[in-house]
Amino acid sequence: xxxxxxxxxxxxxxxxxxxxxxxxxxxxxxxxxxxxxxxxxxxxxxxxxxxxxxxxxxxxxxxxxxxxxxxxxxxxxxxxxxxxxxxxxxxxxxxxxxxxxxxxxxxxxxxxxxxxxxxxxxxxxxxxxxxxxxxxxxxxxxxxxxxxxxxxxxxxxxxxxxxxxxxxxxxxxxxxxxxxxxxxxxxxxxxxxxxxxxxxxxxxxxxxxxxxxxxxxxxxxxxxxxxxxxxxxxxxxxxxxxxxxxxxxxxxxxxxxxxxxxxxxxxxxxxxxxxxxxxxxxxxxxxxxxxxxxxxxxxxxxxxxxxxxxxxxxxxxxxxxxxxxxxxxxxxxxxxxxxxxxxx
Amino acid sequence: xxxxxxxxxxxxxxxxxxxxxxxxxxxxxxxxxxxxxxxxxxxxxxxxxxxxxxxxxxxxxxxxxxxxxxxxxxxxxxxxxxxxxxxxxxxxxxxxxxxxxxxxxxxxxxxxxxxxxxxxxxxxxxxxxxxxxxxxxxxxxxxxxxxxxxxxxxxxxxxxxxxxxxxxxxxxxxxxxxxxxxxxxxxxxxxxxxxxxxxxxxxxxxxxxxxxxxxxxxxxxxxxxxxxxxxxxxxxxxxxxxxxxxxxxxxxxxxxxxxxxxxxxxxxxxxxxxxxxxxxxxxxxxxxxxxxxx
Amino acid sequence: xxxxxxxxxxxxxxxxxxxxxxxxxxxxxxxxxxxxxxxxxxxxxxxxxxxxxxxxxxxxxxxxxxxxxxxxxxxxxxxxxxxxxxxxxxxxxxxxxxxxxxxxxxxxxxxxxxxxxxxxxxxxxxxxxxxxxxxxxxxxxxxxxxxxxxxxxxxxxxxxxxxxxxxxxxxxxxxxxxxxxxxxxxxxxxxxxxxxxxxxxxxxxxxxxxxxxxxxxxxxxxxxxxxxxxxxxxxxxxxxxxxxxxxxxxxxxxxxxxxxxxxxxxxxxxxxxxxxxxxxxxxxxxxxxxxxxxxxxxxxxxxxxxxxxxxxxxxxxxxxxxxxxxxxxxxxxxxxxxxxxxxxx
Numbered sequence: 001x002x003x004x005x006x007x008x009x010x011x012x013x014x015x016x017x018x019x020x021x022x023x024x025x026x027x028x029x030x031x032x033x034x035x036x037x038x039x040x041x042x043x044x045x046x047x048x049x050x051x052x053x054x055x056x057x058x059x060x061x062x063x064x065x066x067x068x069x070x071x072x073x074x075x076x077x078x079x080x081x082x083x084x085x086x087x088x089x090x091x092x093x094x095x096x097x098x099x100x101x102x103x104x105x106x107x108x109x110x111x112x113x114x115x116x117x118x119x120x121x122x123x124x125x126x127x128x129x130x131x132x133x134x135x136x137x138x139x140x141x142x143x144x145x146x147x148x149x150x151x152x153x154x155x156x157x158x159x160x161x162x163x164x165x166x167x168x169x170x171x172x173x174x175x176x177x178x179x180x181x182x183x184x185x186x187x188x189x190x191x192x193x194x195x196x197x198x199x200x201x202x203x204x205x206x207x208x209x210x211x212x213x214x215x216x217x218x219x220x221x222x223x224x225x226x227x228x229x230x231x232x233x234x235x236x237x238x239x240x241x242x243x244x245x246x247x248x249x250x251x252x253x254x255x256x257x258x259x260x261x262x263x264x265x266x267x268x269x270x271x272x273x274x275x276x277x278x279x280x281x282x283x284x285x286x287x288x289x290x291x292x293x294x295x296x297x298x299x300x301x302x303x304x305x306x307x308x309x310x311x312x313x314x315x316x317x318x319x320x321x322x323x324x325x326x327x328x329x330x331x332x333x334x335x336x337x338x339x340x341x342x343x344x
Numbered sequence: 345x346x347x348x349x350x351x352x353x354x355x356x357x358x359x360x361x362x363x364x365x366x367x368x369x370x371x372x373x374x375x376x377x378x379x380x381x382x383x384x385x386x387x388x389x390x391x392x393x394x395x396x397x398x399x400x401x402x403x404x405x406x407x408x409x410x411x412x413x414x415x416x417x418x419x420x421x422x423x424x425x426x427x428x429x430x431x432x433x434x435x436x437x438x439x440x441x442x443x444x445x446x447x448x449x450x451x452x453x454x455x456x457x458x459x460x461x462x463x464x465x466x467x468x469x470x471x472x473x474x475x476x477x478x479x480x481x482x483x484x485x486x487x488x489x490x491x492x493x494x495x496x497x498x499x500x501x502x503x504x505x506x507x508x509x510x511x512x513x514x515x516x517x518x519x520x521x522x523x524x525x526x527x528x529x530x531x532x533x534x535x536x537x538x539x540x541x542x543x544x545x546x547x548x549x550x551x552x553x554x555x556x557x558x559x560x561x562x563x564x565x566x567x568x569x570x571x572x573x574x575x576x577x578x579x580x581x582x583x584x585x586x587x588x589x590x591x592x593x594x595x596x597x598x599x600x601x602x603x604x605x606x607x608x609x610x611x612x613x614x615x616x617x618x619x620x621x622x623x624x625x626x627x628x629x630x631x632x633x634x635x636x637x638x
Numbered sequence: 639x640x641x642x643x644x645x646x647x648x649x650x651x652x653x654x655x656x657x658x659x660x661x662x663x664x665x666x667x668x669x670x671x672x673x674x675x676x677x678x679x680x681x682x683x684x685x686x687x688x689x690x691x692x693x694x695x696x697x698x699x700x701x702x703x704x705x706x707x708x709x710x711x712x713x714x715x716x717x718x719x720x721x722x723x724x725x726x727x728x729x730x731x732x733x734x735x736x737x738x739x740x741x742x743x744x745x746x747x748x749x750x751x752x753x754x755x756x757x758x759x760x761x762x763x764x765x766x767x768x769x770x771x772x773x774x775x776x777x778x779x780x781x782x783x784x785x786x787x788x789x790x791x792x793x794x795x796x797x798x799x800x801x802x803x804x805x806x807x808x809x810x811x812x813x814x815x816x817x818x819x820x821x822x823x824x825x826x827x828x829x830x831x832x833x834x835x836x837x838x839x840x841x842x843x844x845x846x847x848x849x850x851x852x853x854x855x856x857x858x859x860x861x862x863x864x865x866x867x868x869x870x871x872x873x874x875x876x877x878x879x880x881x882x883x884x885x886x887x888x889x890x891x892x893x894x895x896x897x898x899x900x901x902x903x904x905x906x907x908x909x910x911x912x913x914x915x916x917x918x919x920x921x922x923x924x925x926x927x928x929x930x931x932x933x934x935x936x937x938x939x940x941x942x943x944x945x946x947x948x949x950x951x952x953x954x955x956x957x958x959x960x961x962x963x964x965x966x967x968x969x970x971x972x973x974x975x976x977x978x979x980x981x982x983x
Contacts (some may be wrong), residue, residue: 036684061831061832062802062831071531074535076531076535077535097540100534100537100538100539101537101539101541105535105537106537109535110531110532110535112528112531112532113528114528117527117528117529118527118528118529118531118532119529119532120529120533120547120550120551121529122551122944123529128532131533131536131537131538132536132537135536135537135538135542136536171688172561181532181536182535199901200687200688200858201687201858201860201903202687202898202899202902202915202916203915204902204904205902205904205913205914205915206915208910208913209910209911209913209915212910227831227832228904229832230861230903230904230905233902234902234904234909234910235910267833268832268833270836271832271833271835271836272832272861272905273859273861273862273864273865273866273905274861274865275860275861275864275888275900275903275905275906276907277865281630284833284836284837284840285833285837286837287787288801297611316672325759338850
């Protein structure tokens with residue numbers, strides 16, 4: 001069965017800018033060839049699938065590469081290496097610059113973190129929702145108006161608010177505008193980049209329940225990016241944990257958070273404030289993350305902060321290995337497995 | 345700092361703008377005064393030539409160099425022309441020069457700057473080098489040079505003023521476009537199927553325009569002064585065309601001998617106009633900044 | 639864990655604080671009769687959603703309200719000094735030395751053009767009575783105490799060269815340099831990664847315990863408050879609605895809003911359908927006809943009694959609730975609610 005989205009060995013590297021002038025870079029280029037330029041490995045050899053109707057969560061902290069990955073998947077930037085297949089179609093063959101006019105543009109849409117920033121301050125709510133309909137569905141006049149109103153109602157946005165500007169709307173209302181705009185063209189895959197991070201807890205509940213409902217009604221798949229593990233646990237079927245450009249763990253959301261296998265996931269879960277717990281816990285990450293610039297391909301990215309690190313971790317990069325429904329990239333994964341699961 | 349619960353009011357965008365305008369004007373009465381003065385200048389420019397008591401070009405040497413009186417409110421100049429009529433009629437020319445220069449530099453500098461800021465790369469480098477080259481000259485000397493090379497016409501004065509102000513507009517526009525290039529709504533526009541040019545025209549430019557408008561008001565004052573300065577040294581408008589600068593130039597010679605009205609009244613008109621545009625620029629900034637709206 | 643202590647004189651006693659803001663759309667009654675105590679060495683969390691007034695409370699106490707804001711009533715007693723009516727010279731002495739504050743965005747709270755070591759030294763010299771020559775060395779020690787590696791080198795660095803977590807540590811170092819008796823932390827970890835948040839909160843708690851310092855910790859994250867504070871004060875629309883020791887508050891929330899807030903926190907539910915949102919919306923604080931209880935219009939437990947002014951706390955009560963129809967909690971017994979003798983605000 002073809003997955004809705006199939007990402008294979010995807011990498012995105014950025015040249016390090018600003019650290020060397022034109023002269024130094026020219027020298028590097030001619031003396032050492034282009035490979036000698038220092039590169040930030042924002043996303044490094046990432047592979048995963050999203051099935052139709054699934055909600056996949058993507059968690060990781062700042063610098064882990066999830067923003068870059070998301071921007072590449074939504075074709076705002078190009079890949080450096082690897083493949084991104086949407087159904088049967090290989091997306092990396094079309095440069096990002098030209099994808100805006102592509103017939104498949106409507107199939108992947110995104111809801112942004114801060115709807116206040118992602119809606120043009122000079123656009124009304126109506127304009128914001130109408131824009132993709134005008135550009136991608138070529139709607140106009142009465143048909144456009146009807147579609148915008150339908151979508152706004154689906155998202156629980158009162159119609160009289162459509163004439164307002166973003167700064168005249170509350171946080172929750174702005175979030176609804178962002179969602180309405182994204183689903184207006186009926187995408188197959190909706191990427192949500194921390195959509196409730198800027199919202200109050202009570203508003204967050206309403207928006208999450210709305211997203212849940214919309215997914216069922218419209219048959220979409222979600223890629224839900226968040227730093228809030230409690231929310232991911234509630235909303236997502238599966239979760240991917242990223243650290244410094246690599247996926248370190250993957251599996252069903254509830255299982256990953258209740259029994260994390262990778263030391264980083266364990267530290268992440270331990271750090272989340274839970275009701276009924278006090279702050280005293282022994283598992284704390286010390287030190288700073290390793291540099292993402294030209295990392296050593298043989299050293300585990302988490303080495304140095306990992307409470308379990310041994311010299312073996314510098315000999316070979318741990319690959320993502322499968323254990324039943326779980327995947328872990330750690331040499332010591334077996335030690336954390338429940339005994340019934342030990343790899344045969 | 346304060347997250348206060350505010351229930352939104354229902355308003356159409358025009359009603360909101362007028363309400364905001366009234367508030368901005370009431371907060372700062374000086375802006376209101378500048379605006380009224382601006383309207384007066386526009387009226388003088390539009391209707392002046394039809395309403396003045398004397399033909400500004402009609403000379404009557406028997407009436408030369410008469411001081412201000414009930415017949416000639418501002419007196420007469422060395423050729424017997426009524427100074428008042430000339431000052432009022434000159435409003436149209438000077439205002440036209442100001443507006444045309446500003447429009448031209450906004451188009452040239454604004455578009456070039458926005459393209460440079462948005463696309464970066466070679467566009468940015470080329471626009472940057474052009475701006476640097478212009479800024480290497482003392483600006484008035486450059487204006488003089490352009491007019492001297494191309495000839496003393498009103499069009500060339502406008503062109504010279506526009507070129508001299510190009511770096512400023514390009515720099516402002518570039519900075520604003522650069523900031524917004526990575527903004528969330530630009531990415532959202534890409535996801536909605538907008539090509540780069542559409543984004544530039546409909547997303548970026550409308551957000552950059554208000555900031556340039558403030559600068560435009562200030563440039564209008566500068567444009568008039570520039571034209572006046574060029575006229576003063578003989579590189580501007582040619583006689584007998586009434587223009588404030590040239591009137592000051594011709595009248596300056598008579599200051600020493602006591603006929604002060606020749607230079608003073610056009611000079612005062614110049615001062616008032618520039619003053620008005622500067623105040624207006626300050627006020628406009630308050631008006632167009634969307635963040636200051638309720 | 640830090641224990642609550644009501645016997646000795648409190649480090650800070652806020653009584654009847656009322657704050658108004660003049661805005662172009664009207665007078666906003668941001669705070670109404672806010673009262674709570676912070677015992678010496680206690681960590682109190684001030685919890686609420688946006689618009690609850692928790693930050694306004696802190697800013698009013700520190701005397702750094704927006705110019706459009708005015709304190710119209712109330713006292714904030716720090717030791718024997720009322721911060722709200724103190725002269726600017728008295729405030730300048732007290733700020734930094736006895737009471738300090740750290741803010742949400744560390745990068746914007748630090749001076750971007752001054753090395754961090756110098757910023758710490760400034761406080762040491764001004765408030766810590768440290769001679770000028772010794773201040774740089776002590777600044778380096780402060781950096782070490784807040785867990786910054788290689789502090790001697792980092793002292794010469796500028797804020798933009800440091801990560802968010804490190805900047806927050808620097809801000810803590812600046813705040814604690816003169817060993818104040820009270821620290822106000824306004825959402826200090828919002829915007830930081832959760833692992834960094836854990837480390838920073840550990841740091842604040844450890845230093846507070848070592849120095850016997852009281853802390854007011856402002857946050858919208860109820861779970862975080864529960865983890866780090868001995869006592870929680872819940873605010874809604876400018877009122878204090880509940881004030882109780884942490885364990886008791888989560889086990890037996892008495893105010894309907896507190897219960898709803900707990901039920902809306904993702905951590906409290908096993909599935910998305912179980913999460914409950916809070917009914918209604920915040921009232922418009924510009925209204926002149928606000929009811930005495932600002933939650934009553936959206937409260938499912940509203941009764942006729944709710945039209946009267948909010949009840950006062952019984953003296954010595956440890957679990958204070960501002961409600962005439964609080965949730966029942968048989969283990970705690972019925973709350974003692976005293977009718978206010980003042981007319982409605």
